[in-house]
Amino acid sequence: MKKDAAKAGARVGLTSDEIIINGGRPLTGRVEVRGAKNLATKAMVAALLGKTPSVLRNVPNISDVRVVAGLLALHGVLITKSENQDEWRLDPSNVEMAHQADIDAHAGSSRIPILFCGPLLHRLGEAFIPDLGGCRIGDRPIDFHLDALREFGAVVEKLPSGISLTAPNGLHGANIELPYPSVGATEQVLLTSVLAKGQTELRNAAIEPEIIDLICILQKMGAIITVEPNRVIFIEGVDELRGYDHKAIFDRNEVASWAAAALATKGDVFVGGARQEEMMTFLNIFRKVGGDFEVHDDGMRFWHPGGELKPVTIETDVHPGFMTDWQQPLVVALTQAQGVSTIHETVYENRFGFTDALNKMGANIVVHPEGLAADDRRVKRREFEQAAVISGPTPLTGADIEVPDLRGGFSHLIAALTAEGQSKVTNIGIISRGYENFIEKLRLLGADFVYES
Numbered sequence: 001m002k003k004d005a006a007k008a009g010a011r012v013g014l015t016s017d018e019i020i021i022n023g024g025r026p027l028t029g030r031v032e033v034r035g036a037k038n039l040a041t042k043a044m045v046a047a048l049l050g051k052t053p054s055v056l057r058n059v060p061n062i063s064d065v066r067v068v069a070g071l072l073a074l075h076g077v078l079i080t081k082s083e084n085q086d087e088w089r090l091d092p093s094n095v096e097m098a099h100q101a102d103i104d105a106h107a108g109s110s111r112i113p114i115l116f117c118g119p120l121l122h123r124l125g126e127a128f129i130p131d132l133g134g135c136r137i138g139d140r141p142i143d144f145h146l147d148a149l150r151e152f153g154a155v156v157e158k159l160p161s162g163i164s165l166t167a168p169n170g171l172h173g174a175n176i177e178l179p180y181p182s183v184g185a186t187e188q189v190l191l192t193s194v195l196a197k198g199q200t201e202l203r204n205a206a207i208e209p210e211i212i213d214l215i216c217i218l219q220k221m222g223a224i225i226t227v228e229p230n231r232v233i234f235i236e237g238v239d240e241l242r243g244y245d246h247k248a249i250f251d252r253n254e255v256a257s258w259a260a261a262a263l264a265t266k267g268d269v270f271v272g273g274a275r276q277e278e279m280m281t282f283l284n285i286f287r288k289v290g291g292d293f294e295v296h297d298d299g300m301r302f303w304h305p306g307g308e309l310k311p312v313t314i315e316t317d318v319h320p321g322f323m324t325d326w327q328q329p330l331v332v333a334l335t336q337a338q339g340v341s342t343i344h345e346t347v348y349e350n351r352f353g354f355t356d357a358l359n360k361m362g363a364n365i366v367v368h369p370e371g372l373a374a375d376d377r378r379v380k381r382r383e384f385e386q387a388a389v390i391s392g393p394t395p396l397t398g399a400d401i402e403v404p405d406l407r408g409g410f411s412h413l414i415a416a417l418t419a420e421g422q423s424k425v426t427n428i429g430i431i432s433r434g435y436e437n438f439i440e441k442l443r444l445l446g447a448d449f450v451y452e453s
């Protein structure tokens, strides 16, 4: 990135966690997306279940993947990478218990460690899980996970520094109904049930595309899993599993983010690796707002076709609804729409913190912390939901803003790219949790910025 710094003259003394963006330029060009953060990390955990090594292809170079790799290595998994780093071989032949002090070093770094429970209990009869990280967008309890693990026969002990689990009598199949179709809890049940003795029925399961991809991986390993209608998943436990060879599903959240960036900046972005099927709900909203898109065999093109953007009402939801991770980047485009848009955030209870920075830049966004009454709702109202009302269009002007979380961070980048004038965006390291090489991609799309690595 020295070239970009050089363009602006001498180095300006930024840390690697900061970027200066000169906004008001459309993003145009092509970027590639690789495997989904929300699949690749879980596929890596699934490798623990195999008797033989697994090969995961299309692995994104993001920090959440590196965190999981570190934890797997601590547990004796040998990881080797292809020359271009996107094909990983995970060899679980020598899985062993890690030292608690080493595991503690990963506390607060990601949500994925909770998914080590089932595989480690099967392999070692015990597990220690550090405190979880992930975006601070709500309480994010793990009660569904722990209740399910107990149903399988695990003994769970909460310690000040994490959770200790044992399975004195092994793990057996269970009959589980989730109170809410949680993505993580569904994955917990899948990763635990495949080697449990007997059958498991999971009701009210999440069926996100990344979960279906995880089921495909487990089936390749030898698992017997049936996805039935009405969110029911049926798993017949088997005695052993082998390694898999799998190409991770593309990151639909990154695709939606670049699409939102193209719309907000009046640009034209081709996203290589994007597929239509998993994006259909997003595409409907994108079109209603006034964006246009084309579907190609090798990706999708998203652009602002000119004219005014239109306001929309969105209720975030579990799949196949409008995904919560899509709303934050799209809100920036909605600040440029003619009229009043409303987002009902039904998945998390605190996901509008990023709007403070947008308001500082000139947006008119009012957050209703208790949600808003609405008669014509599609998604059932949840106890802790929130709403945001965005009145537009409002020109944005550059400002100094600080990234609060992963998607909020990407929305800050989009806002800075859309705004007239200069913005300094700090704490951008978080964005690397889920966006591979985003600085390089901004350069490829013609953004005007200064970044000093």
Ligand SMILES: CC(=O)N[C@H]1[C@@H](OP(=O)(O)OP(=O)(O)OC[C@H]2O[C@@H](n3ccc(=O)[nH]c3=O)[C@H](O)[C@@H]2O)O[C@H](CO)[C@@H](O)[C@@H]1O
Residues within 6 Å of the ligand: 037, 038, 111, 112, 138, 139, 140, 141, 142, 143, 144, 145, 146, 180, 181, 182, 183, 184, 185, 206, 323, 324, 325, 347, 348, 349
């Ligand atoms: C790494 C990963 O894949 N992260 C995704 C995953 O997060 P994650 O798996 O953490 O999200 P969940 O689907 O579990 O959470 C959904 C809702 O269920 C609640 N809940 C969840 C578990 C539990 O034990 N108790 C409980 O109350 C949560 O607080 C939240 O309100 O799905 C979310 C919803 O699509 C996405 O936004 C995240 O990007």
Ligand SMILES: C=C(OP(=O)(O)O)C(=O)O
Residues within 6 Å of the ligand: 111, 133, 134, 135, 253, 325, 406, 407, 434
């Ligand atoms: C909420 C997200 O991720 P995580 O669950 O890893 O915090 C996200 O990807 O937007």
